[in-house]
Each structure stands twice: as C-alpha cells, then as structure tokens.
Amino acid sequence: MKRHSAQKTDTRYAIGLTIGFLILGGFTAFNHEMWRDEIQAWLLARDSASFFELFAHLKYEGHPGLWHLCLMPLSRITASPVIMQVFHLLIAGVTVYLFVRYAPFNWLQKFLFCFGYFVLYEYAVIARNYALGLLLLILFCVLFRERYKRPLWIGGILFLLAHTSVHALIVTIAISFALFCEYFLMKIARFGPAPTGEDSTRETKTARLETTLCRSRS
Secondary structure, eight states, rough: OOHHHHHHHHHHHHHHHHHHHHHHHHHHHHHHOOOOHHHHHHHHHOOSSSSSHHHHHHHHSSSHHHHHHHHHHHHHHHOOOOHHHHHHHHHHHHHHHHHHHHSSSSOOOOOOOTTTTTIIIIIIOSSHHHHHHHHHHHHHHGGGGGGTTTTHHHHHHHHHHHHHOHHHHHHHHHHHHHHHHHHHHHHHHHHSSSOTHHHHHHHHHHHHHHHHHHEEEE
C-alpha cells in the first residue's frame, strides 16, 4: 500500500515537473533566435522532394538522418520552422518525464538535472538532433532491467540511437560491446568446466549471485 502511494506521488511529481519544464522551455524557445544548424536541418527536410533526395543531400552533413526524417513530415504540414521547435520541445518534455519518473535519484537531484543548462537549453530550446538521442538513451536506461525479456526493444532503441548523431553512434557502440561481453561471460559461467575443491565453493557463490540477479530482474 505504501509502495503504491509512493509511486503515485512520484508520478504526480514527474507530471508537475514536466509541465513546469514545458512552460519555461516554451517561453525560452519563443524568445530564441534559431541558429544556422537548426535552420539547416529544417531546410533540408523542407526542400527535399522525396526521402531519396533527402538522403542524397545528407551525404554532405556530419550526422545521420533520423532527425531530418522526423522533420520531413512536419515540413509538409507548414513551412514555418516553429513547428520544429514545438516538436523538439515535446521530445525534451517526454525525456524529462521519463527521467523524473524512473531515475533512482531524489527529488532535488531530479529537479536540478531537468532545469540545468544542458537539459533546459541545449536539449530543449536549441532544436537539433541531440535531444532525440538523449530521449532514446533515457528510454534504454528505463528498459535496461528487462533487456533479457525485451531484446527486440533494446535492439530497436540502440538502432535508432545510432542514427541520431555521431556522438550517439559512439555511445551505441560502447553499449553494444558491453552487452555482448555480459552475454558472453554469462555463457562461459553457465557452460564452463565442472568445478572441483575450492572452485566448487566459488561456483556455488556465483550460482547464488545469479539467482539473486534473476529475482531482482523479475
């Protein structure tokens, strides 16, 4: 009962903090003069007649094209880049909600993270591809405990993350390597040689540890 009440309180705090973040971020974005790299992505998406033409233009860019693909349908709704700012701010809002709702930090730490310079300005006001990468990274962290139950979800998130920016691609490679090493070491521990003597005691401790980890995942 207490746990359910605490979760309900955390959800309300996450919603309230997200609303405050969107209000402050929206006010700041309204008074923000967009930079050249923001407009560059918008113009590429707006002036490309098809997805094939968009990818042909992207060969001169320094980042993958997931952000441009998201902007292309928006550019067909209106020619104004304001819709890009709104879309970008919504991405930042979802990121803030997921972080506040699921991150293992206290309320003050979550508040300071959400209203710090990088999250509030770099990832909310300046409409670039980096906010999309942060959202996918937070989503990966939320689903990390269930990585063995939902491998397709994890793989899909990492695939999209790799196509947001060069920086996110490097992070994706590191995460994928760590997951591979974890899986490989678990296979070795499971199908290794039969232990004898002191190794038997170590094997028993390892088995108990794996059982504890499995219970924590469930």
